[in-house]
Amino acid sequence: MLAGLAPVIGAGAAAHSLIPHPHPGQTALAAPPDPRHGGGHGSPGQGRVGTSEHGHGFQSGRSVDHVANGFNPTDILRDFDYGKTSRLPNGRTLREWEFVAEDKEIEVAPGVKFAAWTYNGRVPGPTLRCTEGDLLRVKFVNGSSHAHTIHFHGIHRDVMDGVPGVGEEIGGGLIEPGKSFTYEFGADPFGLHLYHCHTPPLADHIHKGLYGGFIVDPKDGRPEADEMIMVLNGFDTNFDASNEVYAANTVGFHYQNEPIKVKRDRLVRIYLVNVLEFDQINSFHVHANFFQYYPTGTSLEPVEFTDTIIQGQGQRAVLELRFPFAGRYMFHAHKTEFAELGWLGFFDVED
Numbered sequence: 001m002l003a004g005l006a007p008v009i010g011a012g013a014a015a016h017s018l019i020p021h022p023h024p025g026q027t028a029l030a031a032p033p034d035p036r037h038g039g040g041h042g043s044p045g046q047g048r049v050g051t052s053e054h055g056h057g058f059q060s061g062r063s064v065d066h067v068a069n070g071f072n073p074t075d076i077l078r079d080f081d082y083g084k085t086s087r088l089p090n091g092r093t094l095r096e097w098e099f100v101a102e103d104k105e106i107e108v109a110p111g112v113k114f115a116a117w118t119y120n121g122r123v124p125g126p127t128l129r130c131t132e133g134d135l136l137r138v139k140f141v142n143g144s145s146h147a148h149t150i151h152f153h154g155i156h157r158d159v160m161d162g163v164p165g166v167g168e169e170i171g172g173g174l175i176e177p178g179k180s181f182t183y184e185f186g187a188d189p190f191g192l193h194l195y196h197c198h199t200p201p202l203a204d205h206i207h208k209g210l211y212g213g214f215i216v217d218p219k220d221g222r223p224e225a226d227e228m229i230m231v232l233n234g235f236d237t238n239f240d241a242s243n244e245v246y247a248a249n250t251v252g253f254h255y256q257n258e259p260i261k262v263k264r265d266r267l268v269r270i271y272l273v274n275v276l277e278f279d280q281i282n283s284f285h286v287h288a289n290f291f292q293y294y295p296t297g298t299s300l301e302p303v304e305f306t307d308t309i310i311q312g313q314g315q316r317a318v319l320e321l322r323f324p325f326a327g328r329y330m331f332h333a334h335k336t337e338f339a340e341l342g343w344l345g346f347f348d349v350e351d
């Protein structure tokens with residue numbers, strides 16, 4: 001199963017040993033300690049110590065310092081930012097946000113620090129949420145030491161596209177440190193989109209953490225559901241242009257340490273956005289269940305009932321499912337390497 005892992009790590013045993021990760025003896029693709037049986041998760045040192053000779057890994061129940069990070073993937077999951085909302089004279093809804101780019105060190109796996117570039121101090125950035133037809137204003141303040149932009153997916157004028165060299169005449173395009181610019185555009189079309197910095201070299205500016213989800217709800221909404229966003233990402237912690245940590249919402253194995261609680265039979269809607277840099281293809285697989293698949297979320301009719309999808313970078317999808325049985329159900333990239341390095345979690349389905 002792990003035969004393909006070593007060449008991908010690439011940088012050799014020294015770098016390999018710096019990165020906490022499960023080893024074959026630790027059965028990464030296994031369930032986390034069940035709190036109902038006196039296990040649990042939480043503070044460093046609590047729970048089991050790695051069982052392999054390496055003596056490290058995510059099975060120990062160690063977690064990152066969410067307070068120092070300033071965000072927790074459990075909260076990011078259901079944190080939708082509707083902005084400051086007001087009504088224009090013509091009746092149109094106006095939503096306003098302020099984004100500040102900041103350089104910030106974050107912990108992406110226990111003990112693994114990463115010099116991130118962030119929007120508003122978190123990775124992924126805020127999940128913007130609005131309804132089709134709204135007018136959106138995003139004031140971007142560049143408090144970083146590098147020039148950046150915000151490039152939104154959607155339909156809008158070129159000068160609002162956040163691309164260096166386009167829109168400079170009105171103060172847009174590339175936004176230098178200390179400068180600001182306000183992007184203004186309509187919410188169109190409905191669906192699940194994303195935003196990210198579009199400054200070259202793009203791979204650096206994206207994988208450093210400048211991205212987030214952007215949900216445009218259809219005018220009549222979608223059926224009531226327990227909604228959550230998963231931004232699939234990864235981190236190159238040793239500058240070899242490949243990832244050492246893979247995750248949904250930044251922290252490797254977070255949802256293994258803290259499974260996502262959902263209710264049996266309740267509709268669950270997952271907004272899935274793949275921003276993974278360096279690897280061409282990511283994937284999502286859920287165990288013991290199937291979901292309705294709405295690519296890009298731009299139609300209210302699903303195109304497939306499946307348990308696995310693949311996504312290239314920038315691709316996104318709305319997934320809908322119900323769990324008919326209580327219990328613990330795994331989800332992960334259906335690529336063993338990614339799952340072994342953090343992109344794996346569990347749903348805890350309760351009655």
Ligand SMILES: [Cu+2]
Binds near residue numbers: 148197199205210
């Ligand atoms: Cu940038």
